[in-house]
Amino acid sequence: MRILVLLKAVPVVGTERLDDALRTDRSVALEANGNDEYVLEAALKLTEAHGGEVTLLSVGPPGAMDPLRKALAMGATRAVHVADEAMRGSCYVGTARVLEAALRRLEYDLVFAGADTSDGQGGVIAPALAARLGLPYLSYASRIEPAPDGRTVTIRRLRPGGYDVLEAPMPALVMGTQVLGEPRYPSLRGIMQARNKEIRTWTLADLGLDARSVGAGAATTRVLRAEPPAQRAGATIIREAPETAVAQVIDLLAARRLI
Numbered sequence: 001m002r003i004l005v006l007l008k009a010v011p012v013v014g015t016e017r018l019d020d021a022l023r024t025d026r027s028v029a030l031e032a033n034g035n036d037e038y039v040l041e042a043a044l045k046l047t048e049a050h051g052g053e054v055t056l057l058s059v060g061p062p063g064a065m066d067p068l069r070k071a072l073a074m075g076a077t078r079a080v081h082v083a084d085e086a087m088r089g090s091c092y093v094g095t096a097r098v099l100e101a102a103l104r105r106l107e108y109d110l111v112f113a114g115a116d117t118s119d120g121q122g123g124v125i126a127p128a129l130a131a132r133l134g135l136p137y138l139s140y141a142s143r144i145e146p147a148p149d150g151r152t153v154t155i156r157r158l159r160p161g162g163y164d165v166l167e168a169p170m171p172a173l174v175m176g177t178q179v180l181g182e183p184r185y186p187s188l189r190g191i192m193q194a195r196n197k198e199i200r201t202w203t204l205a206d207l208g209l210d211a212r213s214v215g216a217g218a219a220t221t222r223v224l225r226a227e228p229p230a231q232r233a234g235a236t237i238i239r240e241a242p243e244t245a246v247a248q249v250i251d252l253l254a255a256r257r258l259i
């Protein structure tokens, strides 16, 4: 089974900052997006159990190499890194265009993607790719089971209060989150083996894409402002016996016209 994992390199959580053009500054240290490490773990477990290989695909700046190397050390087979200065300023549509072009040049039975990212938080790339590539789309998977004959994949899709069981023909795109299970740490052996694993680097020209179809010039939206969250007023802490505390909470809510 060939699983392709979409892995976005994001600023180390907690260090995110904007540059002068109000874009996420990617000159800082990058790590694999959290959700992507969870779907990678699911892919590694599946190929360990059923055989096959895991290819990583990342579109991003040169700093994406570090998380890609770590993912190879975790056990992925190879990596493809699409890097091109012309992509700077790409909106969601431009990014999906580049990922689609790369996916059209790769072979897979399943594509795994995270639900969203810790920096962009669009939550749009996975369904956009499924739509562009005409792939069945299985979202919020908490369990992924390919059929032994390799024709279909079944997932449990979480929903409030339970889950649905969905089936789709392969190839398909599966989106997941941390409920898939903790990602492993790379072993020393894995780190050594990763040194000899292939990392292919593609540019827009390699993908047959016109540089004018992506980047800031082709962005469908423009960031006008970026403001920090409003400061919250200090909390009111009530340290009373429950009977008195409940009455005080009700008074507070009523005073703010919330009830």
Ligand SMILES: Cc1cc2nc3c(=O)[nH]c(=O)nc-3n(C[C@H](O)[C@H](O)[C@H](O)COP(=O)(O)OP(=O)(O)OC[C@H]3O[C@@H](n4cnc5c(N)ncnc54)[C@H](O)[C@@H]3O)c2cc1C
Residues within 6 Å of the ligand: 006, 007, 008, 009, 023, 024, 026, 033, 035, 036, 057, 058, 059, 060, 087, 088, 089, 090, 091, 092, 093, 095, 096, 112, 113, 114, 115, 116, 117, 119, 120, 121, 122, 123, 124, 125, 126, 219, 220, 221, 222, 223
């Ligand atoms: C006007 C505008 C300008 C922007 N300019 C820039 C810029 O200059 N530089 C910049 O880096 N970003 C820029 N962005 C943000 C960029 O468009 C998004 O980061 C990108 O489209 C991915 O969106 P997301 O992170 O919200 O992905 P989501 O939809 O939240 O991601 C879902 C999943 O898709 C996969 N995925 C997403 N992105 C990638 C990727 N790049 N490689 C591999 N897999 C991926 C992952 O599996 C991820 O978990 C800009 C956005 C806008 C609107």
